[in-house]
Amino acid sequence: xxxxxxxxxxxxxxxxxxxxxxxxxxxxxxxxxxxxxxxxxxxxxxxxxxxxxxxxxxxxxxxxxxxxxxxxxxxxxxxxxxxxxxxxxxxxxxxxxxxxxxxxxxxxxxxxxxxxxxxxxxxxxxxxxxxxxxxxxxxxxxxxxxxxxxxxxxxxxxxxxxxxxxxxxxxxxxxxxxxxxxxxxxxxxxxxxxxxxxxxxxxxxxxxxxxxxxxxxxxxxxxxxxxxxxxxxxxxxxxxxxxxxxxxxxxxxxxxxxxxxxxxxxxxxxxxxxxxxxxxxxxxxxxx
Amino acid sequence: xxxxxxxxxxxxxxxxxxxxxxxxxxxxxxxxxxxxxxxxxxxxxxxxxxxxxxxxxxxxxxxxxxxxxxxxxxxxxxxxxxxxxxxxxxxxxxxxxxxxxxxxxxxxxxxxxxxxxxxxxxxxxxxxxxxxxxxxxxxxxxxxxxxxxxxxxxxxxxxxxxxxxxxxxxxxxxxxxxxx
Numbered sequence: 001x002x003x004x005x006x007x008x009x010x011x012x013x014x015x016x017x018x019x020x021x022x023x024x025x026x027x028x029x030x031x032x033x034x035x036x037x038x039x040x041x042x043x044x045x046x047x048x049x050x051x052x053x054x055x056x057x058x059x060x061x062x063x064x065x066x067x068x069x070x071x072x073x074x075x076x077x078x079x080x081x082x083x084x085x086x087x088x089x090x091x092x093x094x095x096x097x098x099x100x101x102x103x104x105x106x107x108x109x110x111x112x113x114x115x116x117x118x119x120x121x122x123x124x125x126x127x128x129x130x131x132x133x134x135x136x137x138x139x140x141x142x143x144x145x146x147x148x149x150x151x152x153x154x155x156x157x158x159x160x161x162x163x164x165x166x167x168x169x170x171x172x173x174x175x176x177x178x179x180x181x182x183x184x185x186x187x188x189x190x191x192x193x194x195x196x197x198x199x200x201x202x203x204x205x206x207x208x209x210x211x212x213x214x215x216x217x218x219x220x221x222x223x224x225x226x227x228x229x230x231x232x233x234x235x236x237x238x239x240x241x242x243x244x245x246x247x248x249x250x251x252x253x254x255x256x257x258x259x260x261x262x263x264x265x266x267x268x269x270x271x272x273x274x275x276x277x278x279x280x281x282x283x284x285x286x287x288x
Numbered sequence: 289x290x291x292x293x294x295x296x297x298x299x300x301x302x303x304x305x306x307x308x309x310x311x312x313x314x315x316x317x318x319x320x321x322x323x324x325x326x327x328x329x330x331x332x333x334x335x336x337x338x339x340x341x342x343x344x345x346x347x348x349x350x351x352x353x354x355x356x357x358x359x360x361x362x363x364x365x366x367x368x369x370x371x372x373x374x375x376x377x378x379x380x381x382x383x384x385x386x387x388x389x390x391x392x393x394x395x396x397x398x399x400x401x402x403x404x405x406x407x408x409x410x411x412x413x414x415x416x417x418x419x420x421x422x423x424x425x426x427x428x429x430x431x432x433x434x435x436x437x438x439x440x441x442x443x444x445x446x447x448x449x450x451x452x453x454x455x456x457x458x459x460x461x462x463x464x465x466x467x468x
Contacts, residue, residue: 001313001332001351005290008310008356031354038352039334042313051310055357079346103422105337105400108346109353191421192335 003041010053014060014139014169017052022141022165024050030167031055032075032114035106060113060169063087070173074113079104081112090175093182093202097128100184103192113168116149119160119223121258122194126154126224127216128184131200134173140166154223177212180204181283185275186218189262195219196262197271199227199251201279203239205287210234215247215279220255220272227251230276244280248273297361299324300368306355314350314358315339318365326366326395330424337423340396341365347403349422366395369402378402381439384451389427397423401437409445413438 009028011017021028028050029037040046054060060075063084070091072081081087081098088095101107101115101124115125116136129136129149136147140163147153153161162168176182186198198218204211213234215227230247237243257268296305299322306321318324318341327350330336339351342364369376378398381387388394397420404411404419411419416437417430425433435452443449 001329003311005309005311007290008293008354010356010359031357034354034357035334035352038313038354041311042332042351051354053357103337104404104419105340105347105349105422106334106352109348191418 001042003038004044004047006041006048007050008053009050010056012056014057014167017054017057018139018141018165018167020050020052021167024052026164028052030117032117033077033106033110035102035110036114036118036120054167065090065175068175070175072112072171072173074117074168074170075111076113078102078107078110078112078115082107091132091173093132093176093184093200094128094173096182097124097184097186097200100124100186100188100198106192112171116153116171117160117162117168119154119156119158120194121157121221121223122219124184124186124195124198124218127198127200127218129171129173130154130224130226131202131214131216132173132176133214134171136168137170137172138162138166139169144169146172150226157222176202177204179288181285181287183279183282183286185279185282187271187275194262197255197257197268197275199272199275199279201276201283203280203283203287205239205284208238210237210239210243213280215251215276217251217255217272217276220257220268222256222258225254227254227276229253234280239280239284244277247280248276251276293356295355295359297358297363299363300365308355310354310356312355314341314343314353314355317355317358318350318363324365324367327399328392328395330392335424336393336396337400338393338396340400340423342399342403345403347400347422364399364402366399369398376402377440377443378405378436381436381443381449382433384449384453385432385436385439386453387428387432387436393423393425393427397425397433401440405437405441405444409441411437411441 029048031051031053061073064071078098115123134149147161181203184200187196195218200216202214217225230250252269252273255269255272292307306317328338330338334352341350416434
């Protein structure tokens with residue numbers, strides 16, 4: 001319950017935050033919503049000497065559209081995603097999934113950027129970002145760079161491509177094609193729990209066949225996974241039960257879940273298959 | 289030990305200063321320094337919601353906020369719900385619908401429901417359950433909490449309210465003189 005002592009910093013501009021992080025180096029951690037970091041500090045799993053609170057930097061908040069891209073500030077909270085009419089209209093997958101993250105109080109505080117930066121395979125946004133082909137804007141002392149979620153941003157449990165002196169500032173999501181189907185199917189023991197297994201699907205049909213499909217898996221490996229073989233199997237095919245079944249089998253083939261209180265390897269793998277089948281069926285029903 | 293700093297916020301409408309180490313959790317400042325001991329601590333993993341307070345128009349679990357983050361904040365706790373001795377509709381609803389037993393989750397439940405009804409004055413029962421999911425209760429089984437929130441919602445909308453609990457309805461009436 002009681003964290004170790006630390007120094008607290010509350011910069012009001014992104015430049016100040018980047019400079020502080022550069023100066024304090026590995027001793028410092030960024031404080032966003034605080035709903036992963038503070039719990040770890042309360043259990044003394046994390047003992048940073050400095051916290052840099054990003055909560056007073058307005059430039060890191062908000063959801064907007066820029067051409068064909070949805071831009072989401074890293075400090076945008078989960079409830080802001082849930083309540084966003086812009087997202088409901090242009091990217092309902094993200095709304096459906098955010099509703100399945102934690103509970104109301106946590107969603108008032110927890111941010112999309114923090115969920116991504118934490119690099120916990122249990123978190124939901126990593127697979128969503130892979131499914132939606134998101135690009136992350138990272139800001140460091142040398143300036144800005146961008147990394148795509150699918151191109152190795154998620155490296156391992158709690159490990160991402162973020163350098164110690166970088167801040168994730170923005171998430172850029174290409175607006176899914178008009179008429180795309182979508183689904184986030186999440187199996188969990190109760191409201192607020194991390195997934196036993198979950199699958200995100202974005203689906204485009206043309207002439208009764210799969211024109212394009214994106215499939216990503218949550219919490220069945222040390223990072224979120226893109227199910228490339230399953231996607232490849234479905235492209236150009238009718239989405240019948242045989243094709244869905246084979247896609248689920250191919251998704252299961254890449255699972256390497258950790259055994260824990262949510263179940264053993266076999267159970268989680270089987271559930272990843274079942275979530276994939278359900279997500280594909282639901283996404284298909286939403287194509288228009 | 290890190291240096292202590294002064295943090296100023298409005299607590300139930302009253303300008304309040306506390307002096308804290310950066311690591312001090314808001315729930316501890318509220319309970320131990322401000323002696324607002326209604327918000328409770330029921331876990332150390334941010335699940336139970338017993339510590340819920342209204343923080344700049346958001347329901348937050350004050351066990352997962354640092355006091356230093358509250359600089360300039362507007363905070364409402366259960367102690368700020370009643371006005372001029374009149375119970376808030378939610379407090380009345382929890383009483384009338386028998387929505388508490390041990391009372392440990394109640395301050396967090398009511399503070400959470402306060403924000404829920406501001407955001408959605410006419411929730412369905414399913415919406416009440418979904419948007420109250422950050423608050424655990426060991427005693428009630430939740431059923432009467434849903435009824436209490438609906439009671440308060442009706443009252444806040446200006447509709448007639450009556451308890452769904454026959455015994456409590458009886459108890460709410462002036463009592464008959466008892467004869468031996």
